[in-house]
Amino acid sequence: MSNICVVGTGYVGLVTGVCFADLGNQVFCLDVNPDRVEKLSQGIMPIYEPGLNEIVLRNVNAGRLRFTMSYDEALEDAEFAFIAVGTPSGADGEADLQYVRSAAEGIADAIDHPIIIINKSTVPVGTGDWVTEVVSKRRAGKPLDFKVVSNPEFLREGSAINDFMVPDRVVLGSTDQEAAKSVAHLYLSLRCPVVITDLRTAEMIKYASNAFLATRISFINEIANICEELGADVEQVAVGMGLDKRIGSAFLNAGIGWGGSCFPKDVKALAHMAVLHGTHPQLLQAVMEINRNQRRQVVYRLRKVLKSLSDKTIAILGLSFKPNTDDIREAPSLEIIHLLQNEGAIVRCYDPQAIDNARQVFSEEYQKKSVVLCSSAIEAVSGADALVLTTEWNEFKNLDFEQVKSAMRSPVIVDGRNLWNPEVMQKNGFIYYSIGRGNYNQQAQTGENGQ
Numbered sequence: 001m002s003n004i005c006v007v008g009t010g011y012v013g014l015v016t017g018v019c020f021a022d023l024g025n026q027v028f029c030l031d032v033n034p035d036r037v038e039k040l041s042q043g044i045m046p047i048y049e050p051g052l053n054e055i056v057l058r059n060v061n062a063g064r065l066r067f068t069m070s071y072d073e074a075l076e077d078a079e080f081a082f083i084a085v086g087t088p089s090g091a092d093g094e095a096d097l098q099y100v101r102s103a104a105e106g107i108a109d110a111i112d113h114p115i116i117i118i119n120k121s122t123v124p125v126g127t128g129d130w131v132t133e134v135v136s137k138r139r140a141g142k143p144l145d146f147k148v149v150s151n152p153e154f155l156r157e158g159s160a161i162n163d164f165m166v167p168d169r170v171v172l173g174s175t176d177q178e179a180a181k182s183v184a185h186l187y188l189s190l191r192c193p194v195v196i197t198d199l200r201t202a203e204m205i206k207y208a209s210n211a212f213l214a215t216r217i218s219f220i221n222e223i224a225n226i227c228e229e230l231g232a233d234v235e236q237v238a239v240g241m242g243l244d245k246r247i248g249s250a251f252l253n254a255g256i257g258w259g260g261s262c263f264p265k266d267v268k269a270l271a272h273m274a275v276l277h278g279t280h281p282q283l284l285q286a287v288m289e290i291n292r293n294q295r296r297q298v299v300y301r302l303r304k305v306l307k308s309l310s311d312k313t314i315a316i317l318g319l320s321f322k323p324n325t326d327d328i329r330e331a332p333s334l335e336i337i338h339l340l341q342n343e344g345a346i347v348r349c350y351d352p353q354a355i356d357n358a359r360q361v362f363s364e365e366y367q368k369k370s371v372v373l374c375s376s377a378i379e380a381v382s383g384a385d386a387l388v389l390t391t392e393w394n395e396f397k398n399l400d401f402e403q404v405k406s407a408m409r410s411p412v413i414v415d416g417r418n419l420w421n422p423e424v425m426q427k428n429g430f431i432y433y434s435i436g437r438g439n440y441n442q443q444a445q446t447g448e449n450g451q
C-alpha cells in the first residue's frame with residue numbers, strides 16, 4: 001500500500017486516483033476547481049464515464065479516496081505525486097505548460113520529505129527535465145529530495161477504467177532507474193508489460209502513439225474518398241485490410257475524422273516540436289489536413305443535395321467527440337456546426353450525454369439565433385431538411401426510421417460514421433450518403449435509391 005497524491009482531477013486524474021485507490025492505496029485527488037472538488041466530495045461525478053460513479057463511491061466509503069483543494073493536505077504523507085493536469089494547445093499549436101508549471105510549483109511548496117513526481121499529462125519531449133528545473137528553482141536554498149518520472153497515460157474516454165486496470169503496457173521514463181522501478185511497483189498487480197526508458201523517450205512514446213493512431217484514421221479516410229469516386233466500399237476494404245495480421249483492424253473506421261481532447265492537440269504539438277527542431281513533419285501535416293477535409297466534405301455533400309444551406313434546418317445527432325463520453329473538446333460535430341452556421345443554416349442538435357457541455361459552448365444568444373439544443377433525436381430531426389450523424393452512440397443504431405422520415409421536411413441523411421446500412425436506409429426512402437461507400441453514394445446521387 002502506498003500514499004499517492006494525484007494533482008488534477010479531470011478525465012485522467014480522477015480515473016488514475018480512483019483506480020490506484022481500488023488497488024488498495026491511500027489516495028488524495030487534488031484540484032484547483034472548487035466546484036469539482038465540492039461535487040466529488042458529495043459523490044457527484046464531474047464527468048460522464050461508464051462505471052466511474054460506483055468505483056468512486058466504493059473507494060470513498062472504504063476510506064481510501066479523498067478529494068481536496070489543499071496541496072498541504074494532499075501531500076502530507078505522499079510518496080508519489082502524479083501530475084495529471086491539462087496541456088491544451090497554445091496559440092501556435094505548442095502544448096501550453098502553465099498548468100504543469102503551477103502543479104510542479106504547488107508540489108515544491110508543499111512538501112518536505114522525499115517524493116517521486118510523476119508526469120501523467122501528455123507533455124512535450126524535454127518537459128521532465130524542465131519540471132526538475134522548476135521544482136529545483138522553487139526550492140533553491142531549501143533543497144528537496146525528489147525524482148521525476150514520466151508515465152504517459154493511454155486510457156480512452158468511454159472505457160477509461162478498464163483501460164487503466166487492463167493496460168496494454170505501462171511506460172515509465174526517468175534518469176533515475178530506481179525511481180522508475182518504484183513507480184512500476186504501483187502497477188505490479190495489473191500484470192502488464194512495463195517499458196522502462198529514459199525521460200525523453202517515454203514522452204515521445206505517447207506522442208508517437210497518438211500520432212500513429214490519428215494517421216491510421218486519416219489514411220482510411222483518404223482511401224474512403226478515393227473509394228467514393230471509384231465506386232468501391234471502404235467498409236469492406238477495411239475488413240479486407242484488417243485481417244492482415246501485419247495491419248490489424250483497429251482505427252480503420254472511415255468517417256468525419258478524429259477529434260477529442262488528445263489527438264488534435266497532440267498531433268499539432270508533435271508537428272510543432274518537429275518544426276521547432278528543424279525537421280519537416282510532412283506526414284503529420286497531411287494527417288491533419290485530411291482530417292479537416294472530412295468535416296468540409298459533409299457540408300459540401302449537403303450543399304450539393306440541398307442546393308443552398310441558407311435558412312435550411314440541419315439536425316445533428318451526436319455532439320461528443322465519440323460515444324460513451326460527454327467530452328466535446330475538438331469534437332467534429334462542433335466544427336461541422338460552425339461551418340453550417342457560416343452558410344446560414346439552422347442547426348438542431350441532440351446528444352445523449354453532452355448537451356450540458358454544449359450549452360456552455362453555445363451561448364444563449366447564439367442558441368437563439370441558429371443552434372437549438374434538443375432533448376431527443378426525434379425532437380432534433382423535426383422539420384429538418386437533412387440529418388447528419390456525427391457520433392455513433394448506441395441509441396442511434398435502431399432509431400424508428402419511419403418516425404424519423406415523417407418528422408423531417410426532406411429525407412436526406414449524411415451518415416458521418418457509417419453507422420447505418422445503406423440498403424436499409426435507401427429502402428426506407430432516404431437519400432442516404434455515408435463515407436467512402438461509393439457504390440451506394442453514387443446510387444443516391446443519381447436517384448436510384450429505391451424511392
Ligand SMILES: NC(=O)c1ccc[n+]([C@@H]2O[C@H](COP(=O)([O-])OP(=O)(O)OC[C@H]3O[C@@H](n4cnc5c(N)ncnc54)[C@H](O)[C@@H]3O)[C@@H](O)[C@H]2O)c1
Nearest residue numbers: 008009010011012031032033085086087099102103121122
Ligand atoms: N482525456 C483523455 O482521454 C486523456 C488520455 C490520455 C492522456 N491525456 C492527457 O492527460 C492530461 C489531462 O487530461 P484530462 O483530459 O484529464 O484534462 P481535464 O481538463 O479533464 O482535467 C484537468 C484538471 O486539472 C485541474 N488543474 C489545472 N491546474 C491545476 C493545478 N495547478 N493543480 C491542481 N489541479 C489543476 C483542472 O481544474 C482540471 O480539473 C492532458 O495532458 C491530456 O493530454 C488525456
